[in-house]
Amino acid sequence: MTTTHHASPAHRPVGPARGPVPHAALPSALGAVLILGALALLAWPARAALFAGVAGGTAASSLAPLAGLVAGKGLLALVAITAGLVLLIWFRDRPRFGLLAAAGAGTVAAYVTSEAVKLLVTEERPCRAIDVATVLACPAPGDWSWPSNHSTIAGALAMSCLLAAPRLWPVAVPLALAVAGARVAAGVHYVHDVASGLALGVLVTCVVALTAHAGAQRFTRRSTSRPSPGARRTRGR
Incomplete structure (x- = not known):
């Protein structure tokens, strides 16, 4: 008579928790970056007008x-x-x-x-270079224009929301675009300042998030696949 021995729950290997798989967002993010980059390039020659x-x-x-x-x-x-x-x-x-x-x-x-890019490029603000009445007061000298920090953060926050909760795109995406356009x-x-800022925020956030997430998943799999000290002693008997 054959006896089947079942491992106790304490000795069963525990698999890693199945977290979200965000890589489906990568094609959309890259597409957005390409579109925004193209817009920045097209807008640059006519930036003053x-x-x-x-x-x-x-x-x-x-x-x-x-x-x-x-x-x-x-x-x-977007922060809220x-x-x-x-x-x-x-x-x-x-x-x-x-x-x-x-x-x-x-x-x-x-x-x-x-x-860092601002400090390297040092592009003057348009409100300082072009004599046009503006809604907001022009920032102080030395507060450079390209890329737009507000747009970078807006793109980054929108990308963060979409990675964790893709259904938020009807709120996050228009709001990020509104901030940049404003x-x-x-x-x-x-225009090329804000388009570049949005692209930078989306790209860097997506790359960092996916890289860190993949690294955390690999670490979790390795940690949970190792038998506990108690299990090793049991097998060694």
Whole structure:
């Protein structure tokens, strides 16, 4: 008579928790980066005319208060949405929280990259180079224009939300675009500044988040596949 021995639950190998698989977002992110990059390249030769038309037209219209509000405070709405998502995922989906944390690191990396590029390129603000009435006051000298920090952070936060909760795209994407567009309309950036900033935020956040997530998954698989000391002693008897 053959006796079948079943391993006790304590000795069964425990597989890694199945966290989110965000790689499906990569093609969309790369597509967005290519489109935004192409827009920046196309807008650069006509940057002065585009700025004068958009910023000057907005300053003389009834949309001026709205443009100023979105340009100055719109980013806070994306921050609030991301913070709410962090709390929700922390209580309801811990594996996905790790992905959102990695995207947060990507957002910081995108901002640091944006600041570094600004210091290297030192492009003057359009409100200082072009004589056009603007909604917002021109930033102080030395606060360079390309790429737009606001747009970089907006793109990074939107990408973070989409990696963790893709269904938020009807809110996150238009809001990020509105923040970027308002920076031009309010008179503090060229079109190529904000398009480049959005592309930079999306790209850096996506790459950092996916790389960190993949590394965490590999570490988890290796850790959980190793038998515990008690299990090794049992097999050695």
